[in-house]
Amino acid sequence: MNDPARSWWGWGRRHDALSDAECVELAHLLPGLAEAPLPVPDVSDLHLPAPRLRAPTSLEHLCSADPADRAAHTFGQAYRDVVRALYGQLSTPPDLVAYPRGELHIVELLDWAMSNSIAVIPYGGGSSVVGGVEYRGGDHRGTLSLDLSALGEVLEVDPVNRAARIQAGAFGPALEDQLRPHGYTLRHFPQSFEFSTLGGWLATRAAGHYATLHTHIDDFVESLRVLTPAGTAESLRLPSSGAGPSPDRMFLGSEGTLGVITEAWMRVQDRPRYTASTPVSFAAFGDALEAVRAIAQSGLHPSNCRLLDPGEALLSGAAGGGESVLVLGFESAHFPVDEQLAHAVELAGEHGGRQRSSGGSEDDAVRSWRSAFLRMPYQRDGLARMSAIVETFETSCTWDRALGLYEAIQQELGAAVTGITGATPTINCRLTHVYPDGPAPYFTVIVPGRRGSEVAQWDEIKAAAGEILHSHRASITHHHAVGRDHRPWYDRQRPELFASVLRAAKHTLDPHGILNPGVLVD
Template identity: 55%
Template structure:
């Protein structure tokens, strides 16, 4: 039997905590936070989930057995393809609410299967939502597509999971879009190579998902996004296949692969890509640097980002988050600083970086803290376990969610203060108590990416409404202060109002034109990035808006 994912939360179903383990974890977390119930609620089991009847019937086996064999409409398949893993998704799944379950799940085995599924769906009047690892935190895979479709097909790409070719001379690899992060690294390992792209969702997210959401990865400076690692992309759209030429760079007009980057499944289904790989690092050095204030730490991060030293890890955590993740006692901000190289020792780069930190008021233990020990190890473990911990928090009536953005250095300090203050006030209004913490995840010479975490008590049954109200305040404050609605979480359906306000109108019109060209019936992930092209089912197909 293939291993199955948890139907509502993070991780594998066979790794889910037992009821006794959840109770034990809830007791400890409630004591640590100072709120939340130690009496954990139980999730609705998969077998008790009630779904709306499918509106679509799969292709008939007699007419085309090969095509029919790609489709499933059983409860487990539909449930596991309903949501991503945002807080609002996890809460609804926990309570057994799968109102927007897809009608069918299609699992192509090869690229030509993708084209056949799209052709069938177009003929059936069905929307198609590409589905990789299902880790979207912005409603990117939820079947909220409007009334203009006969049904929805979730297109699961995870069988397209192979490294097809390795070019060791150019240090590049041709990889299928459905490969999960660990499987990609395992297939590159015999070649002594790595992609070195490690988002927090690494275990359960796919290369294609990273590309279409412009995912942020391991590196805090330089190559921070998957954009920087993509050499070319191939995608299948209802109008046919399109692929960018494999080149180290080109000035030949707007780049086709750059249009697919961040397209969120609206312009084509990414089936493979050439990506830039590198030898695995063997030299590492790092420190946990402490600062008396978050502002002092931010000045150090700015100096590091503008120094040309290019630390691989440069994550600044405020004092409250350090305490929350057991990486500190709440008295100081913490900078997780790290360097690595496959070719030469990095100690000299670290020493130069520490000199910049000292000038900004930083201090550290002279003994190196490895990734597995000390404050760095505590924060790293909390970072990796956060999605699992959130599942327990849901069970104990605690709201736990994040949002992120980016801003230039000249506005950074005022921006963080304004956004955090607005959201803290919203948390008090909605929940009565709670924390809003901030960390810097990625740093550039001209700015940084602040990443906020909200943890608060919430009345059971009100979680989604309370979070949506807080999120509206956060989104409005971010845009009013000049930031972006997302640095690396994508747009999906949840960020649409702020994305629409952020992008220029002529660009929106150009994007609608591109959508109409490659997906004339508007079946690919309707409602993400742009409005669905289809009118209600009883009306004729409407042209895209001017």
């Protein structure tokens, strides 16, 4: 039932993964790595625990105990997931993977699970990088991975209200293909777009690559339909409402622990006809931050406003002279955007920015960044096979703390990583999203690891990064979600009174505690 073209252990499609030779070539950029890549295990060589469950006869046709299905649904796509898969360390795979083809199937599966103390892990594309789809133990009799990929249709398009009713299992490309004949787009393109689903975006409050204005999936939600062990919750379709706390907000970001999102009415957009982009270079990163703040507060709302620090610009091929690069872009379905781009470039120039092209069409630096952005997860996997430790984490903070946070990560985390690994790390940063009151910095840490101890070293680095973010009053995540990896810092970030309310909601909606246990609340 699982897509045979997908990699069971790493990112994306098998034929797009780096070859052994490409892994070795990439490792030449980082002295101190292993001489040969870790081999990719064949599923047939894995020693998975025997399934503890057998579906009742009425549900057998929906469930699979095939080792390939179980292996592919054990982990998400965090670095520690990839490394454990490479070592064949799959000690807690789901006992069964269920592929419901309608809401009635989901109800029947939840009823069976509730009656038999079976943990249910809702699963979209499996692209979680925070342990969001991994069962990590408990007192359940077994684990069922609930794969919603068969529910992938755009069910209705409403041109009067410019909205569409879409099933939660729709993967990004299929969703856009179904909207295209109507002249619409959802306009939500996370880096995981090809391998993630609408339901996953909603459950994790995902952010797309549009850097300003409508950044999170929340901005496009008109109403949600959610199945819970206690019943069905469906909100009223409205453009906005002041009637109490929003029911949609309770399920947005709930990460499968309060209910299973099955469909949503989403606001769609006219497809863009006009685009313009250009890179702008800065000698000093601090000046670049001030320029981005000015643009974010200008009301121009660029679709792309990605600031790359010198290391990130070098890694992506956008620049190589120690400069920071701001990738600016605008788009519209209704009017040319060259004037908006010119205004943004002018604001950048007031803070020392130097435009590197005349604007309009995409130049080499912009193309290099875009290509590197899409290829990055495959390169992460290649480095993992060479026993490099690659940690990525993102956050958000107010503008007055942005430069201080950036410098703290470089210095404090750099020292911590050196203490953990004995090597000097590469630490790069880019701003993925910007708001009038603050940016969302995204950091990448790359350092040679010790073969056989990569996961333990990654865990220490993750903990050090989390503590620095907390001490600087920055969010533990901007768009990667909480999952299980971010729980310690999420528990400290949220008000305890809210945690009590969340636990009460969990108890009401999921009284037997079967839905994605360990995520958000205990």
